[in-house]
Structure formats: C-alpha cells, structure tokens
Amino acid sequence: MNYSFNFNAVSFEPLLKGLIVTLELTLAANAIGLTFGFLVALLIMSRIAAIRLPAMLSVEFFRCTPAIVQIVWFFYCVPMLFDVYLDSMTMGILALGLNLTAFNAEAYRAAIQAVPREQLDAGIALGLNPFQRVLYIVLPTAFRASIPVLLTNGIGIFQQSALVAIVAIQDLMYQGKSLATETYRPIETFTVVALIYFAVSFPVTQIVGYLERRRQLLMS
Amino acid sequence: MTMSFSPPLVKVESLHKSYGPNIQVLKGLDIEMKPGERVVVIGPSGGGKSTLLRVIMGLEKIDSGSITFGGKPYISSAGRDKKTIIDTEVRRSIGMVFQHYTLFPHLSVLQNLILAPCKVRGEKKEIAIKRAQALLERFGLAAKANSYPAQLSGGQKQRVAIARALMLDPKLMLFDEVTSALDPELVAEVEQVILQLAAQNMPMMIVTHDMWFARNIASRVIFCAGGAVVEDGPPEQVLGSPKEERTRDFIDRVFHIRQ
Ligand SMILES: Nc1ncnc2c1ncn2[C@@H]1O[C@H](COP(=O)(O)OP(=O)(O)OP(=O)(O)O)[C@@H](O)[C@H]1O
Numbered sequence: 347m348n349y350s351f352n353f354n355a356v357s358f359e360p361l362l363k364g365l366i367v368t369l370e371l372t373l374a375a376n377a378i379g380l381t382f383g384f385l386v387a388l389l390i391m392s393r394i395a396a397i398r399l400p401a402m403l404s405v406e407f408f409r410c411t412p413a414i415v416q417i418v419w420f421f422y423c424v425p426m427l428f429d430v431y432l433d434s435m436t437m438g439i440l441a442l443g444l445n446l447t448a449f450n451a452e453a454y455r456a457a458i459q460a461v462p463r464e465q466l467d468a469g470i471a472l473g474l475n476p477f478q479r480v481l482y483i484v485l486p487t488a489f490r491a492s493i494p495v496l497l498t499n500g501i502g503i504f505q506q507s508a509l510v511a512i513v514a515i516q517d518l519m520y521q522g523k524s525l526a527t528e529t530y531r532p533i534e535t536f537t538v539v540a541l542i543y544f545a546v547s548f549p550v551t552q553i554v555g556y557l558e559r560r561r562q563l564l565m566s
Numbered sequence: 567m568t569m570s571f572s573p574p575l576v577k578v579e580s581l582h583k584s585y586g587p588n589i590q591v592l593k594g595l596d597i598e599m600k601p602g603e604r605v606v607v608i609g610p611s612g613g614g615k616s617t618l619l620r621v622i623m624g625l626e627k628i629d630s631g632s633i634t635f636g637g638k639p640y641i642s643s644a645g646r647d648k649k650t651i652i653d654t655e656v657r658r659s660i661g662m663v664f665q666h667y668t669l670f671p672h673l674s675v676l677q678n679l680i681l682a683p684c685k686v687r688g689e690k691k692e693i694a695i696k697r698a699q700a701l702l703e704r705f706g707l708a709a710k711a712n713s714y715p716a717q718l719s720g721g722q723k724q725r726v727a728i729a730r731a732l733m734l735d736p737k738l739m740l741f742d743e744v745t746s747a748l749d750p751e752l753v754a755e756v757e758q759v760i761l762q763l764a765a766q767n768m769p770m771m772i773v774t775h776d777m778w779f780a781r782n783i784a785s786r787v788i789f790c791a792g793g794a795v796v797e798d799g800p801p802e803q804v805l806g807s808p809k810e811e812r813t814r815d816f817i818d819r820v821f822h823i824r825q
Pocket residue numbers: 585589591609610611612613614615616617618
C-alpha cells in the first residue's frame with residue numbers, strides 16, 4: 347500500500363463542534379432514559395396485566411428493533427402520524443431517549459427483582475411497612491446494583507447517537523462525513539472520529555469494570 | 567395477692583401450613599409458651615422448624631389454625647377464602663434473626679440499628695443513636711459502628727443483627743440457626759450474646775443443631791418432626807433421656823452425644 351497519510355487535512359474545529367452536539371444528545375437522552383426508565387420499570391412490574399403487558403410490549407419493541415430503524419421511523423412517521431413538527435435535535439433526543447428508556451427499564455427491573463428475599467423478610471421483622479421496605483431497602487439496593495448497567499447503556503447511547511447523522515443532525519459523525527467529503531481524506535478523518543468516540547467511551551467502560559469488581563467484593 | 571393469672575406468651579393452636587397444594591409442612595401444630603421461657607426447637611431437616619418460626623414472625627400465610635400473643639389474637643385464618651390475618655401491631659413486639667446475613671448492605675452498622683426505631687416508632691435520631699451505641703458497646707462492637715456489613719466477619723454480622731432486633735425492645739426473640747453459616751471459631755461469640763440475653767430473661771425460641779448451646783440456653787426443648795410436636799419437655803429429659811423412639815434416634819444421629 348502506498349497511501350500517504352496526511353492528518354494535517356483534518357481540521358479539529360468542526361469535529362469539536364460535532365462532539366459537543368453528540369455530548370448534548372447523549373446527556374439529554376440519558377436524562378430521559380434514567381428517569382423514564384425507572385417509571386417504565388415500575389409499569390412492567392405492575393400486578394395489573396392491563397398496565398404490565400402494554401409496557402412490556404413497548405420495551406420489547408425498542409429492544410428488538412434496530413436503533414436506526416427507530417430513528418428513521420421517528421423522524422418520518424411521527425410528524426405525519428401526530429402532526430407534530432419539532433426541530434431535528436429534539437427529535438433526535440427523543441428517539442435516543444426512548445430507546446435508552448427501554449433498556450434502562452430492564453436494568454432497573456432486574457436490579458429490583460434481584461434484591462434478596464431475606465432482606466425483605468428482615469424488613470418485615472423490623473416492622474417496616476411495605477412502602478418503607480421499598481423506600482429504604484429495595485430502592486437503595488437496586489439503584490446501586492443497576493449503576494454499572496445504566497452506565498453501560500448510557501455510553502452505548504453515546505455511540506448509537508452517531509446514527510442521527512443520517513437525519514442531518516450535525517453531530518460528530520455528521521461533521522466527520524462532511525469533512526471527509528470536503529478534504530477527500532476519509533481515512534484520516536474517520537480515524538480521528540473513531541479515536542474521539544473511543545477517548546470518551548473507554549474511561550467509562552473502565553469505571554464500569556471497576557464498579558463491578560468492587561461490587562463483587564462487597565457482596566461476597 | 568401478688569399472684570395473678572398470666573396468659574401464655576405464645577399460644578399456637580392446630581397450625582396448618584403448606585407451600586402450594588403438595589407440600590404440607592405443618593400439620594396441626596400446638597405449642598404453648600409461657601412468659602420467660604426459652605424454647606429450643608430441634609428436629610430433622612425439612613421438619614418445619616424454620617417454617618414454624620417464620621409463621622410466628624408473621625412472614626408466612628397459614629392454611630388454618632391460630633396464634634395468640636400475650637393473650638391477644640395475633641394470627642388467624644378466617645373467612646371463606648381462608649385469608650391469613652396478621653395483627654401487625656403485635657408483630658412489632660417480636661424480633662427475629664435469620665440463618666442468612668440480613669443486614670442492609672448499603673447502611674452502616676449504626677444506620678442498620680436505627681432505621682426501624684426512627685422510621686417505625688418515630689424515635690428521635692439522637693436518642694436512637696445513643697441506644698444503638700450502648701447496645702454495640704455491650705456486644706463488643708462499639709468500634710464497628712461506622713463500618714459497613716461487608717467489612718464485618720460473619721460472627722460480627724450476626725451480633726449486629728441481634729442488636730438491630732433488640733433496638734425495638736421485642737417481647738420475644740426468634741433465632742433460626744443463627745450460627746450455622748459461621749466458621750466454627752466464630753460460633754461462640756454469637757452464642758455468648760444470646761446467652762447474655764437469656765441471663766436477662768428475654769423470652770426466646772431458638773432453632774439450633776448445637777447440642778452444647780441447646781443444653782445451656784433451653785428452659786424447654788421441643789422435638790418437632792413431620793410437621794408436628796413429637797416430644798416436649800425440660801432439656802434434661804428431651805436431650806438426656808428422651809421418651810420417644812424418634813427423638814432418641816434423632817439425638818443419637820445428629821448430636822453425637824459426647825459423653
Ligand atoms: N418457600 C418454600 N416453598 C416451597 N417449599 C418450601 C419453602 N420453604 C420450605 N419449604 C419446604 O418445607 C419443608 C420444611 O422446611 P423448613 O425450612 O421449615 O424445615 P427445617 O425444619 O427448618 O429444616 P432445616 O433443618 O433443613 O432448616 C421442606 O420440605 C422445605 O423444602
């Protein structure tokens with residue numbers, strides 16, 4: 347191969363602007379996913395089938411369809427079906443946020459249901475009422491247990507957010523594509539883009555690994 | 567007249583309990599426990615000892631029968647659908663320590679102790695902390711007040727669990743094999759704490775496989791097998807010279823009498 351690399355052609359300014367948009371998307375989607383994910387988790391654990399089943403079905407829908415299909419569907423179908431026209435950034439946040447909501451709901455549910463029965467028995471023996479048992483035993487234990495998965499899901503959305511470039515949101519991926527076209531330097535540009543995604547994701551995955559190891563120690 | 571009629575502390579009458587349609591565990595159990603008694607329940611694995619304690623703690627539904635506490639109705643099964651009715655007010659006067667560790671892992675030792683007093687009884691935090699520190703001191707755990715359960719040994723965890731139950735001033739303590747998950751060298755420190763409570767006349771019901779402990783703690787021993795009481799009497803009799811064949815077999819087999 348006699349390709350001569352020229353990284354000087356890659357200008358960082360548009361990439362940095364793109365990264366900021368990507369981070370905005372990620373943070374906003376996580377805010378949605380963390381709060382609504384919890385509410386949906388409560389719905390999918392409801393004893394009332396009329397609440398539980400639709401909630402479960404929607405969660406499975408988001409988990410069993412490609413994120414890119416969800417994004418495209420959201421951008422083209424929602425305005426037509428519901429006659430709402432939002433700016434593309436809001437739409438992107440909503441699409442990613444709903445996707446994350448589904449995954450986080452499952453994380454919360456698994457963590458809540460993994461609280462050992464003995465803990466709840468002890469709560470009853472100590473005279474805590476059902477509401478207090480949830481508030482003081484189940485939720486604190488479950489929140490801690492779910493943190494590694496929530497972080498993994500959250501950083502997953504950071505990566506998935508690259509998909510919104512196809513609906514013209516000017517995120518890191520979009521800026522990378524334009525830059526590659528302008529400079530005729532796709533190899534250099536996309537290498538830098540990949541490294542930027544990596545530089546943000548890698549520390550988070552390391553933190554997740556640390557938290558999981560520490561948790562195993564604490565639980566033993 | 568100083569003598570007065572005192573009702574039994576616990577009265578269990580024809581208690582039936584099953585898990586699902588096919589697992590009948592307690593089959594018409596009757597037990598009457600007087601105030602101040604320390605009842606040790608022994609019996610073969612699967613005989614329903616844990617189930618009995620869990621029912622008395624109000625953790626399980628029952629099929630039929632009733633339990634009174636201090637003469638007051640506590641647990642009964644009533645109505646056409648045999649719903650279990652538990653008086654939660656009465657339940658608060660009973661404390662229990664389990665075989666598995668049940669300290670709340672996200673709370674420090676001190677927080678474990680004051681959670682229920684503050685939230686259930688509305689006790690002032692400062693007062694609860696004072697009482698907790700006094701209890702921890704008594705159990706040799708003062709230095710561990712701010713540790714988390716994961717930083718404690720098994721024996722320390724069980725002693726904290728006992729202290730946690732005592733914070734609510736129970737009128738009856740239930741202990742279900744609280745030392746059987748411990749390394750042998752840690753058993754004594756937990757048993758000492760329970761003996762200390764016994765010396766203060768705390769009424770208790772204890773399930774244990776430890777012969778030495780049973781002899782030293784019991785004022786009465788019940789041998790329970792097949793979901794019913796087989797033999798019931800003072801420890802010297804039930805452990806020393808049991809009347810029933812099944813009791814004798816069990817004690818020979820399980821306790822390996824070292825004499
Ligand atoms: N939650 C449950 N669901 C179904 N069956 C159960 C449950 N808990 C206990 N059992 C069954 O009920 C029977 C009595 O169990 P229990 O734990 O009361 O016995 P035990 O006398 O405490 O035995 P061990 O000495 O082994 O602790 C056993 O056959 C057990 O398998």
